[in-house]
Amino acid sequence: MTENNRIEYKRELTDRLEKEVIAFLNYHDGGIIYIGIDKYGAVYGVSECDALQLVIMDRLKNNIQPSCLGLFDVIHETREGKDIIKIIVASGTEKPYYLRRFGMSEKGCFIRIGSASEPMTQRMIEELFARRTRNSIARIRSLRQDLTFEQLKIYYQEAGLTLGDKFAANLELLTEDGVYNYAGYLLADQNGNSVQVAKYAGTDRVDLLESKDYGFCCLVKTCKQILDRLEGVENRVINKITPRERISRSLWDKVALREAVINAIIHNDYSTELVPKFEIFADRLEITSAGTVHPGSEQDDFFAGYSMPRNKTLMRVFKDLAMVEYLGSGMPRILKAYPREAYTFSTHFIRTTFPVSPEALALEKDVMKAEAKTSGAQSKGLVTGQVTGQVTGQVTGQVERWMYDVLTACIDPKKSMEIQEIIGIKHRETFQRNYLDLLLEQGLLVRTIPDKPQSRFQRYKTTAQGQTFLKQNRQ
Structure with a gap:
């Protein structure tokens, strides 16, 4: 409970708050300020916590330049039964930050040195300004200027917020010249930005099952579409009911998956004209930004949640819409489920790899065995004696309707996904083992590319035996 280069304690709110925040904005690691704790670590607490939070946010918004919106969070916490305020400040990309009333001068610019906030020298100010990021998406002019933001307005309305007439300026969607910037372009109703989700049959990139682009619309909508795909479709949950309990396992940790997707979209370096990519393999999910x-x-700072937001405008919008909680909270959540080794860094890319849960796979095998035992016994009982070599035997018993429907449809070759829809089985592995494989084993269906079973061009066609079977069992 002592102050250091990243921690500042204040017993109460004072006129020096902006100075401390500016020092952390200009510091390479950012920092945290606690209101309601004295410099010795003793907790005194604050009164009227909600009102105090609003005052702090208003002061930081209006008294610091360049705008630090999206670079700080003001959070209410409780220690020793007392209310305190925690201000998380990220390192900014538009250094030097300064007090509006003093401008970019020694009276207005500060930096963290040890446990103190010290004035910057004129030389330091000039060097920081010279190195100020030139490729920020807030500084890049939009490819188009005929932008509309109806989707964004709807999302704000759903969050209980309203975008006024000056929303473009308030959300920093304009350049210094007053035209739409690249952040505005990404959040507009129509743009040329899209994000790819690819799915492969195996553990490499040889057999592509599906590749779909999401986007060409507001980046918030793109993010929601990808979350719907990964959370609602790909991250399947396996359930097993035992006499004692119901066991549920998902392929990937739900919280970590959501945080990783949003992080990749918010913090991607769009100035490179590259977009995030999501790839699903048989044994893992890879997210590359x-x-x-x-x-x-x-x-180390990246894993601790201290890294600076690359795109503060996007961060601010996603936070307004409650898609992120507070600054730096995503990485700790991910690390609860996956180790640091899930991340690999290269010169221009960051890749996140989430392996498929071995517990989920083991549970799925148990469920599939039970289903196969039941369904297989029923199916074999219904079609015993009907096919041997050439279809010469007669059907004994009632033939299930699904066999007739599938064989009829596959007179014209069909993809496995199309056959699965005909049967109405949602679980892909169950469909493969208990239905498709049965028809293949009986010689009623055949692959159109037999030497490449996993090919994305694979189709299934009713054989001559299958057609004879249909004639003998008209329904």
């Missing part, structure tokens, strides 16, 4: 995190302390 454009960006760089250097080895050493920068990576």
